[in-house]
Amino acid sequence: MDHKTMLMNVAIYVGTENLRCDERVIKLVGDLEKGGCGVCFTSLDEPLGEDTDILLSVGGDGTFLSAALKAVRADIPVAGVNMGRMGFLSEYRGEDIAQALISGEYTIEKRVMLCSEIAGQEDLSSDCHLALNEMTIRRNGGAMLAVDVSVDGVRLPTYWGDGLIISTSSGSTAYSLSVGGPIVLPQSKVFIISPIAPHNLNVRPLVVPSTSVISMTAHSRDGHFEFSADTRTTELTDGAQIDVSMAQFSLKRLRLDKSNFIQALVEKLYWGEDVRNIR
Secondary structure, three states: OOOOOOEEEEEEEEEHHHHHHHHHHHHHHHHHHHHOEEEEEEEOOOOOOOOOOOOEEEEEEHHHHHHHEEEEEEEEOOOEEOOOOOHHHHHHHHHHHHHHHHHOOOEEEEOOOOOEOOOOOOOHHHHEEEEEEEHHHOOOOOOOOEEEEEOOOOOOOOEEEEOOOOOEOOHOOHHHHHHHOOOOOOOOOOOEEEEEOOOOOOOOOEEEOOOOOOOEEOOOOOOOEEEOOEEEEEEEEEEOOOEEEEEEOEEEEEEEEEOOOHHHHHHHHOOOOOOOHHO
16 A cells, blocks of 8 residues: 555644644644544653654744654654744644645655764763754853864864854755855755854855765853754853764655745745736
């Protein structure tokens, strides 16, 4: 039997518990069950059943980033149901997800993930070693950061400012975008190095192959800085070396057949909003 037409066991992770009582979530569960799917709710700390076929993240993109780690560990696809605002990862309506799962009108795409190794920080939570959108170092005091970076052993000029973002193509519409980074199609296998509030007028974001190893060390008068992997943050001391590279596995993300990344840019970011473009 085709994997798209067989009955599915669906686990639902909600960003906040009160969403379980939201009429949109109740309708989603009802639509799935009417279509023959098994449905259960899950939490971040709760292991998924071995018969779980797909994880639905209900909330915003922050919820999706948390659900992504859970899906990767279970090696199952994840799909995002948008209850937030922007929603590039959690971009679908509940009724569209239910219809797609029941009819098989979807594909499973693979999204590149970042992994990090931090010298002398082997006890750091494993959640801080993986990211779907970005890994970031930034100041957590009043002093400016000096960030030394090398790509595959080739030294770049020192970045002076508030910090640095290493982003995947999935994260190009997230934090990287807000600091002036380029928008990259999700299927592109690249990383984006974007400075945060640089104190150099001639510094620009840099796009490198996703096969690259990016090494970073940071220094400031404060003696420490923040390191984050998506929504998870920890404090590191000056001089800690962070090596960022492509993870050996990818996130399996469900994409509806009718979805379109360019159209999402137009609708969510008002890309090309211009009276001359009105047809």
